Amino acid sequence: MTDRRERRGPRTVPLAELAPGAMAILREISDQESRAVLQSLGLTSGARLRVCRIGDPCIVQVRSTRIGLSKHVAQSVQVTVSGGESW
């Protein structure tokens, strides 16, 4: 997985732009205000995510926690798409 990331370089996309069902790895949260709350819910750097519902608001799953996020927050969560290795 590390190889893939290096090959792709640092190109990250906002969580809000992923398709439903997509798997991703969290890289950075740019919104200062939401960061601490998101981290406390388990959305830390390197966490594996699954997008359950897109739109505003959207649903993302990290481990076995499902979290509803408004689009504003989802825009600030930068991820790299990790394809579907685990499927």
Place this chain on the structure above:
Amino acid sequence: MVAQPAAVLANDEELLLPAEARGPRVPGRVVLAGNPNTGKTTLFNILCGARAKTSNFPGTTTAVRTGRSQWPELAEPIDVLDLPGAYDLHLDTPEGEIARAALGGASGQPDDAVVVVVDACNLARNLVFASQVVAVEQRAVVALNMIDLAEQRGLTIDVVELSRRLGVAVVPMAARKGIGLDALRLALLTPTRTPAQLPPANATPEVAMAWAEGVASDVTSGDRGVDGVDRLTERLDHVLTHPVLGLLVFLGVMTGLFWVLFALATVPMDLIEATFAHLGQLTETWLPEGAVRDLLSQGIVGGVAGTIVFLPQICLLFFLITLLEDTGYLARAAFVLDRLLSRFGLPGHAFVPLLTSHACALPGIMSARLIPDRRDRLATILVAPFMSCSARLPVYVLLTTLLFADRPAAAGLAFAGCYLLGAGAALFTAWIFGRTILKGHARPMILELPSYKVPSLRNAFMAAKDQGLSFLTTAGTVIVAICIVMWWLSAYPKVAETPQVQELRARAAAPGLDEAAATTLTQEADALQSRAEQSGSFAGQMGHAVAPVFEPLGFDWQLTVGVLTSFLAREVFVSTMSVLAGGQADAEVDEGVVSRIRGMTKDDGSPVFTQAAAAAALVFFVLAMQCLPTLTVTRKETGGIRYAALQLGYMSGLAYVVGFVVYQGLRAAGVS
């Protein structure tokens, strides 16, 4: 399953200590801590039963629950404190602050024993908080709750290894089924502590999370990671969080909730009113006529009735909301509505207070406790009373009927318009406040959507009982006092019978008059006297004095008295106007009352309720804060008089201005 060494079990006999010989083994207090949605409240309810109460944590407006638990091992009950659920001990949230203030001996109670409740299905995230608590708390026990659900999902957790990694006892539990309670008590009474490799206090979230994931994956087998959500939750969410379907389901659920609330609460409410009316009558027959009798039968009995009558709605609402919250649906409803409400600066959670306020603003404002963020909670509380509550109903009926006498369709439209105007004013106000006094704190939604579960009736009953008691003890006492004062203002000073009344009575008492005629004459005398008393009372005098203020809205002194007396409760407006119109103090809006009130004249003989004045009064009653009990509850829930004063000033001000515009506008347009 229990992670206790066998040696500890052998010491069981020693634990049966007499009260005075409580050694250091017996904790002074048990504190429950944990993430939200871990079943912490369920555990608390099972430990404490009915002996629990909700109160604000010292120095905050966040509610915590305290109770006492009777253990077979102990002679005396032990105090239990249920902290609000927190995700992170070091996070700058009210829940985090309270947890920090209560844990680690910070509260000055070093002999506390702490139970960290963790969700076995969600171990990694829960372990972060658990490790933070274990790090600051000498006597901690981890309750591995919902172990039954974890097993259903194919997860197996090595409790002994988890206990070793955390350095404290770990007790697998299914609090809902009462499984694991004995082991939990034992673990609390025989504290064990072994060295463990916990993340350091200054660990970054990544480090803490990496540690937690390491421990979780070492002790858990059968975990399917990010794909491991239960299918039921996945399927239900597909419908319930859908932008369209979800909204439809929400409307259905809320309609059902209201139907139950209205259909079921009216039975005990009618019973309460009838009982107290009977009690008042009994007092009147027992006691000799005089001021003491009137104070008891009308002031005090009326005041207590006026408070207790709110109880059925409050209890029933919290019962239903707790059921919905327990199932996990409430979080979905908040999710679906967030998009709509966030445009106005309100959180998705605000739908419960706003919708409930259509029945009554009191339970509505109390239910704002569901809203996690203080700024969001304040905004919701401040605008909730704009919703047209059931007490406005008789006023709307009276005024719309006066406005559109022969056009029931128009009256119906005006009636619906009142509800829309109220809701619109609430959203508009939330929007304005969000850009002015409550600026800068609005948080976009970040909301955990817990797995769906079968709700617990016990939790629902406890919540209903707790909220009812908390309403009675804090707001209730003030409301009784206010009711008595308002009664006194409208009953005193007593007015002597006018010559006209005396003459009517004399004629009624004249010999040879048939009974029917005598009754008619007596009724006429009573009505005239009631009108004179209403007009001569302090409230009536105030009406005369304040009348010039309301003149620009087209209100004469009689309408002003109606506005003043209905400050206690809006429905009083109808009975006040009925009395001033020379009828009985009738709260029901029937044809007789309406035609009498329509016939009311000002001192100069012109009608009181012109089209323009009736329209202005209608708009005024939609918007004005005509409810003292609501202000009492706002004061209590916001932790100070400031927001209650703001609510009163803003709503009354808005009502006055809009009433003024309506009256003057209609006059300018040629409507008299």
